[in-house]
Amino acid sequence: MHTDSIQVLYTISGFVIGALTGVTGTGGGALMTPMLILAFGIHPVTAVGTDLLYAFFTKASGTVVHAHNRTVDWEVVGWMAVGSVPTTAITLLGLYYMDVHGDATQNIVTKILGLALFLTAISLLFRKHLAQLYAKHVGSISRELVRNLTILTGAILGVLVSISSVGAGAIGVTALILLYPDMPMLRVVGSGIAHSVPLTLIAGLGHWALGTIDGHLLGALLIGSIPGIVLGSMLSRRIPEIAVRVTISGTLVVICAKFWFF
16 A cells, blocks of 8 residues: 555544544553554554554643543542552563564563453443442442552553553543542543553653654554544543443454454
8 A cells, every 4th residue: 555545544543543532531552552453564562662652642632631621530640650650660671671573572462462452341341330340349448448459550550551552541441430439430531541641651652762663653643643532532521432432342352352363
């Protein structure tokens, strides 16, 4: 395909996925990384690294909108960052001592990516059921335990996102719903997007240092994604979130099977 045509497809893809992320707080890495690998033939590690910086710029734009709408809980964002920042750094250090472009690393990344996609699909499809089970069997817990579990959630996301670029949205948002059942959904989404900003920045810069960023690809994606997430964030009050989540979940199940069995 002609180079100009590919650049246009990158930009369109960035716009669509950016808009979905703005509406639900999920779908960025979960859709972008598999698409780059399967549809455009990008090396898995390069797809992850490029998507991380793409996610940083995209979600930073979305955070501005959510912050303006007062739909971000900055205390919760801070607790998650306490967990995610150090584990991100440690994971990147581990990748540094591996051959990031080798077959073994590629295999690890694709398998973890498949697992992350599966967990994301479960989080999206059964979010309400998980919340009901949590409320029934766990119920109310102390503020201190909530804080510690929020930090632990951030720590897990730091590892998962650094390797696969997936999970900060759907898994993070689901965890926040369980831990903060009284928090309005828009505030949960906004907080999840805001936490993704420092997480993807650190992970993205780490991948940049590892040489796994495609600058031309990143630029083409951002041309579409920044207006996409701004539009999606503004429309998030009007679009039925459940319809978007079900569509994304079905897509992720198919992609997950592709990574694990084919």
